[in-house]
Amino acid sequence: MPIDAARAVSAEPRTTTLTWHHKDVQLYHLGIGAGVPATDPAELRYTLESALHVLPSFATVAGGGMAIAEGLSAPGxxxxxxxxxxxxxxxxxxxxxxxxxEAVHTSRVEAVHDKGKAAVLVLRTDAADADGPLWTCRTRMYVRGEGGFGGERGPTERTEAPGRAPDAVVDRPTREDLPLLYRLSGDWNPLHADPEFARLVGFDRPILHGLCTYGIALKAVVDTLLDGEVARVRSYTARFSGVAYPGETLRVRMWREEGRRVRVTVGAVERDEAPVLTDTVVEHD
Incomplete structure (x- = not known):
């Protein structure tokens, strides 16, 4: 079997060094739609080096976003x-x-779950600099045709949206060229730029990066419910339940919950709010 779960999980972690500069942060922020209106002080915190702060989802692309590539080339x-x-x-x-x-980046396959017709790889990456730990990321990759090996199914991550009106709803238009800008942060998958490749994998046109939508949603929560303070975010998790196409409008619905949590859903407005992100939670101070 192409995935040897025991070997993958028991393999020694791989360590590399990441470096990034303010222009990498600015490019990432622009790639998730920041900077509109361009002179808005709230937006300048994402785009102007003298006022810059870092949205936590930047961790997914820092140093070129190597977590997925490293996980898919891991032993086993x-x-x-x-x-x-x-x-x-x-x-x-x-x-x-x-x-x-500059940070030391450690990656490993944390788990391989058996979903029957597919396997789910859980890739864990940790980054730390001279002052200590910075972030921990977990990336879940669904691999069709690789299940049925007798492993554990793993925990369910599906939850229902609250049965009440959201506390906030914002719409975030996306430009048609947004994935061309976002991919400069390190995700060069042609699915997001090449129409012929997109057709080969079953889409009629290129789709927006899932992690681009992920960043757009977190920025919406920070700007709407957290007073624009990125440092209040403690953790952020989402399930990619559907795709978004460049040029669509993303509707971000938010519910405040006990324990300093915000529940989030994201849908594509032009397709009757077809789900894009579900089972999404931001934990904050």
């Missing part, structure tokens, strides 16, 4: 990339992320 993992879907993502930040720096 040999899969067809056409069978791989990014199923979910979480980020836990241990302190506010600096606008530039």
């Amino acid at each position: 993992v040999d899969v067809d990339l056409f069978a791989v879907l990014h199923a979910g993502q979480s980020v836990e930040v241990h302190r506010p992320l600096p606008t530039g720096g």
Whole structure:
């Protein structure tokens, strides 16, 4: 079997060094739609180096976003990339992320779950600099055709949205060229730029990066419910339940919950709010 679960989980972690600069942070923020209106002080915190703060989801692309590539090339993992879907993502930040720096990045396959017709790889990455831990990311990759090996199914991550009106709803239009800008942060998958490749994998046109939508949603929560203070975010998790197309409007619905949590859903307005992100939670101070 292409995935040897026992070998993948028991393999030694791999360690590399990440570096980033303020322009990498600015490029990431622009790639998730920040900077509109361009002179708005609230937006300048994402785009102007003298006022810059770092949205925690930047951790998914810092240093070029190597977590997925490292996980899919780990010992015991040999899969067809056409069978791989990014199923979910979480980020836990241990302190506010600096606008530039160098960090030791450690990655490993934390778990392999058997979903019957598919396997789910859970890839864990930790980053730390000279001052200590910075973030922990978990990336969940759904690999079609690789289940049925007798492993544990793993925990369910599906939850229902609250049965009441959301506390806030915001619409975030996306530009048609947004994935062309976002991919400059390190995700060069042609699915997001090449129409012919998109058709080969079953889409009539390129789709928006899931992690781009992920960043858009977190920024909406920070700007709407957290007073624009990125340092208040402690963790953020989401399931990629559908796709978004460049040029669509994303409707972000938010519910405040006990325990300093915000429940979130994201849907595509032009397709009757077809689900894009579900089972999404932001924990904050």
